[in-house]
Amino acid sequence: MIVAGIDVGGKNVHTVIVSDGNIIAKAEGPTGIKKAEAAEQFYNEALKQAGLKREDVERVVATGSGGKRATFADGYIADAAADARGVIRLVPSARTIIDVGGEEGRAIKISAEGKVLDFAVNEKCAAGTGTFVDTMARALEVPVEEMAKMSLQSTRSIPMNAQCAVFGESEVVSLIHQKITKHDIARAVHDAIAGRIGSVARIVGLENDLVMIGGVAKNVGFMDSLKRELGMNVVTPDDPDYVGALGAAIAASAGVLEEEVKAKVVEKETIEEGK
């Protein structure tokens, strides 16, 4: 059986094509403003990579904040549910998930079967998200990847506000004027986000194994800060930013529920009316 999962996030779209439980193709790219078009584009890219046509795929399930804009999908599941399914497949011993993407950070407690037992979300605040990282990297005038590596070279800890991305940026400028090194500021930024995410994670309780996914999981500086903040080991699967899409594909292979199809039809009609 060939199925597909598509995660339309606030910043990026991730798509996977799965054949008999194995990922055979994947594609990603910026979501942009036109989410429906981005979803189509990166689904088509994944299909092309796999050498498949749409009709070869038995079912597509979408997830993510823009998931319902993927009107070609057969169903939709909530992003935390997709995370749970994806993580439990990759790390069967997982019991706590932290997912930090471009616009949202969340912590999820799951059962051994991958059921979502509890969740906490860093809602209307950019301070615990990839957006915060991007903003601070811009303030330091370095690419995000370089800021991540720089923070590992820091030897001291500088407390920094992580309650607000706007105040955080202003604080970075102040630290630069105080001639604090970029390495130390980079570490302060990651420590601040880790503190914020740690607070969210503690709401659901931290139980091993703790798995970190989402785009920010690829940030080595943040991961170092998070492990120090939480004082526990953090498992990061390969391609952590694709786990949501994988979870959606797993949902697709499990079967699409009637109400999901009905919901999709209603959403499609609503979107078409809005054009």
Add this chain to the structure above:
Amino acid sequence: MAKYEAKRLDCWGKAKELRAKYYQDYKEAHDRGALRWEGGAWTFDAIPQALEGEVHGLTEEPYGASVGANPEVQVRYQEAAEGKWGCANDLCAYLRNYWGSIILNEFVFGGEWPKADFIFQNHICCSHAKWLQVAAEIEGGDVPFFCFDVGVGAYDKIAERQINFVVEQLYDGIDFLEKATGRKLDDEKLIQNVKNTYDSSCYWAKTCMLNQAIPAPLDEKTMFSLYVLGTLEKSNKDVANFYKNELYPEVKDRVANKIAAVGDEQCRMLGDSQPPWAFLSVYRYLEQYGVVSVANLYTFSLIGWWKIDEQGNMVPYPTLEEQGITIKDRDHALRLLTEGELKGKLMWAPFYGANYKNDLVTKIAKQWKCDAAILHLNRGCEGTAQHQMEMKIALQNMGMPAMTFEGNMADERQFDEPRTKRLIDLFITETLGLKKVAG
């Protein structure tokens, strides 16, 4: 076909009519030579309403909520308050709506802002303590202002000393009223107003008790339109009659005949705090899953009076009739009013500690047979939002799934409807394992 019969309340229209009349009376008061006063929903309105002649009050929180239910107007009023007074947008959302309304000289029910003749208020919280004081300044600085303190302890700490502390202030308040208005307080009116207050408060609680039935006869969204009358003028005879002689009997009948608020009830939800008023559609969104919000300490206790019985259950506070009390005179009326308010209004208790809130909310969850909790982390009201995370843990420790969503009761800029719906979908379909109902 739905599991249960569901239909609208017969007395629904009457409730709407009473509310509309209240605001119309306030607006037109001066045209009729009547007095206008401002105060809070928890002000002891029985007292100013006992002045000779015609008197009409405006309670600040329901007014703030009415503005909050209208996103376009609300943003204008809030920006006026924030811009003119530089007040931060983490202050009480109702307060910002209210100040903005006065600053722009607009009454959300039409026309110019109707200036009050006096203000009679109590210190419910830090916001209330300053709210009408500032409103008096914005209204021109010449509105006589009186405020009394009620921070005497939770319901289980109320004894003669605490009642005396408040009653002595009420006597000062009566002196203030008579000097500010040139009218005398009519003791017969006061006695009747206190009786009406008891009836309004106790019969609302009795009505809420009926929601323990399965199926629930009322859903929370409907209850908001019903409790509001008690927040406007619980000392009013028409309001008391509505609760005692129309609403309560009708809801009892619904229970006896298994008439439901939501025909496909399959999950009973516990809520907390005020709802996001501009997005009450979220309750209808829940109903597609057969989820009905049946209980909330805020909804029950904002005007309802309760007590904890010997078995540790929350039960309605007894009416004066049930207590066998006939009010003798002014002093008796003031003491009974104070005692009922301080002992019966359990919503004051959380101000004194998380333990109170946890205790009351877990009692409600059990007694009203709730299956899960959806808690509004209300940025607009620090009073109702306090201890919510402790409360979530307390509910989860008793085995109840609970989720939170961030929002603001009356500042639509702080509520994200699509995200909230996504979280609700996740909670209901994944954590609770429910599917949408066929209806």
